[in-house]
Amino acid sequence: MYNIIQKKKIWLSISGVLVAISLILFFTWGLKPGIDFTGGSLLEVSYPNEVPTLDEVQGILAGVDVHSLVIQPAGDSGFILRFQEIEEDVHQQVMEKLNSLIPTTEQEMNPADLGLSIEGDAKITATVALGEVEELRFEAIGSSIGSELRNKTGWAIGIVLLAIIIYVAWAFRRVSKPVASWKYGVIAIIALLHDVILTVGVFVVLGKFLGVEVNTTFVAALLTVLGYSVNDTIVVFDRVRENLPKSDLDFEGTVNTSVNQTITRSINTALTTILALLAIVFFGGESIKYFALSLVCGIFFGTYSSIFIASPLLVWWEKLKK
Numbered sequence: 001m002y003n004i005i006q007k008k009k010i011w012l013s014i015s016g017v018l019v020a021i022s023l024i025l026f027f028t029w030g031l032k033p034g035i036d037f038t039g040g041s042l043l044e045v046s047y048p049n050e051v052p053t054l055d056e057v058q059g060i061l062a063g064v065d066v067h068s069l070v071i072q073p074a075g076d077s078g079f080i081l082r083f084q085e086i087e088e089d090v091h092q093q094v095m096e097k098l099n100s101l102i103p104t105t106e107q108e109m110n111p112a113d114l115g116l117s118i119e120g121d122a123k124i125t126a127t128v129a130l131g132e133v134e135e136l137r138f139e140a141i142g143s144s145i146g147s148e149l150r151n152k153t154g155w156a157i158g159i160v161l162l163a164i165i166i167y168v169a170w171a172f173r174r175v176s177k178p179v180a181s182w183k184y185g186v187i188a189i190i191a192l193l194h195d196v197i198l199t200v201g202v203f204v205v206l207g208k209f210l211g212v213e214v215n216t217t218f219v220a221a222l223l224t225v226l227g228y229s230v231n232d233t234i235v236v237f238d239r240v241r242e243n244l245p246k247s248d249l250d251f252e253g254t255v256n257t258s259v260n261q262t263i264t265r266s267i268n269t270a271l272t273t274i275l276a277l278l279a280i281v282f283f284g285g286e287s288i289k290y291f292a293l294s295l296v297c298g299i300f301f302g303t304y305s306s307i308f309i310a311s312p313l314l315v316w317w318e319k320l321k322k
Helices: 005-028 054-060 088-099 143-171 181-210 216-243 251-283 286-321
Strands: 040-046 070-074 078-083 104-109 124-129 134-141
Touching: 005 181, 005 251, 005 286, 040 088, 054 070, 054 078, 054 088, 143 181, 143 216, 181 216, 181 286, 216 251, 216 286, 251 286
Parallel strands: none
Antiparallel strands: 040 078, 040 134, 070 078, 104 124
């Protein structure tokens, strides 16, 4: 049996340092917001025949004056492009570049069709594109909408955290000794904040050095991490609740036994999920890669916190009361 709870000072110190670093980086550098939060333009196009790859679209637009470009596949034949607000002339440049990716063919044409006046039956060989890119929509996302999204994001996370406290307190309502039921909910929230802060810290660094932007998909990933993390924490707490009435050990020993009984299950579940997400990170599309990466970070930190943060805090709070 591992003495996890007995070494709680080590685990809490490690997490405290990491959380402090993440907060310092966040307030110093900050996250790099995408156009969902800052406002910008959205362009959806469809290709008539052969669809270029995501890398080809990214490469052809490298020389155009568009910033914060995000390209997302749309169906089997199109793309959705998001970027900061642009002028109409830049919009036309983007369309010209996208049209240049359409395959061409050599065709014999009459001079008259090309506006030329040549006597006789002469034919001219011309390069003709096999179709034209169809612009399905082009719309702007105002900065006021971006501000509204930021506010709604804050409200969504706050409501989720409050709901988790209420649910955990209700679920553990019959467990009042030696720790009150509502404290289980508060500690679960502390573990959640630990996971979210460290995940945000990772993306602060990625934004600073790799230009990775956060948008609504990142918020969706954080909310997913909240659910996953609290589930893992409740599994450990539930085992504590089961062991308390029948354990001959003190509270610290009971919690340590409960953690050891669930640690294998927690690690195996997290590992299988992370392996699947890593496949998406390395082999998935550009639009979903960082969504999967944020889940990888959140699930890793969530598994760590349920074992090395939540349970030690439960024992620490009980000793603090004494």
